[in-house]
Amino acid sequence: MSLSIRTLAVSAAIALAGTAFAATAAPAAQAAATAPAAKKEMTAQQQRMTDCNKEATGKKGAERKAFMSSCLKGESAAAAAPSAKETQQERMKSCNAEAKTKAPKGAAHKAFMSNCLKGDGAAAAAH
Numbered sequence: 001m002s003l004s005i006r007t008l009a010v011s012a013a014i015a016l017a018g019t020a021f022a023a024t025a026a027p028a029a030q031a032a033a034t035a036p037a038a039k040k041e042m043t044a045q046q047q048r049m050t051d052c053n054k055e056a057t058g059k060k061g062a063e064r065k066a067f068m069s070s071c072l073k074g075e076s077a078a079a080a081a082p083s084a085k086e087t088q089q090e091r092m093k094s095c096n097a098e099a100k101t102k103a104p105k106g107a108a109h110k111a112f113m114s115n116c117l118k119g120d121g122a123a124a125a126a127h
Contacts (some may be wrong), residue, residue: 048072093115 042050052071056064089090104112 028072076079088117 049072052068055071056067059067095113098116099109099112102112
């Protein structure tokens with residue numbers, strides 16, 4: 001019986017010692033955890049990416065891709081062209097309307113549409 005009391009006493013002593021050690025080690029661990037809180041300075045490219053991501057909030061798909069591309073190149077948001085998808089749709093509508101009035105056929109129609117959709121106004125007007 002005395003052996004089990006001794007075992008119990010030793011176990012209790014070890015448990016208390018472990019708790020005391022954890023209490024003294026915790027402040028040191030907390031201090032070490034707060035030390036890396038000082039951030040590394042971001043590079044110019046990383047800062048630009050962060051800023052462009054904030055500005056691109058709400059944009060999706062091709063519109064976001066076009067915006068991010070121009071933003072990361074350093075082009076201003078005000079000077080950025082409308083999204084590529086909108087521009088292509090607008091060109092398609094205007095080129096189709098113009099093709100109906102000129103009514104080119106076959107290869108002439110194909111060449112006209114190609115030039116028109118590329119935005120080559122001088123070549124499109126010549127046909």
